[in-house]
Amino acid sequence: MSYPLANLGDYNIARTALKAAGGDWSVLYNRIGRTAVAKAAPKLIVGGGLIGAGFIYLLWVGTEVRRFCKERKQLIQGESALKKEFAETLEAKSSLETEELLDDGEQN
16 A cells, blocks of 8 residues: 555655654755755856946946046136137247248348
8 A cells, every 4th residue: 555645745745855854844944945045046146246247337437427527627628728829829830931931032
């Protein structure tokens, strides 16, 4: 004759697992918990790594945007001085060319 509790399905599996744990529910729960963590850990580590990498990327992008805006602001503030320097350079160059033309005319 077969074992009378063999047809109880999941209950029988739990009963035999409890028997293998020495009848202590806490030992059985700890084994089940360790197994669940072992299955989930790689997914959690990869997920955490991706989230961390995304966070670091966003910090880098934010830093670069901030640097760009600061540099742009400095360039805009220095625009008037740059225009003045450009105009002075053009005047100096045109006066040099004028002097050279006059010097060439005197030599001929």
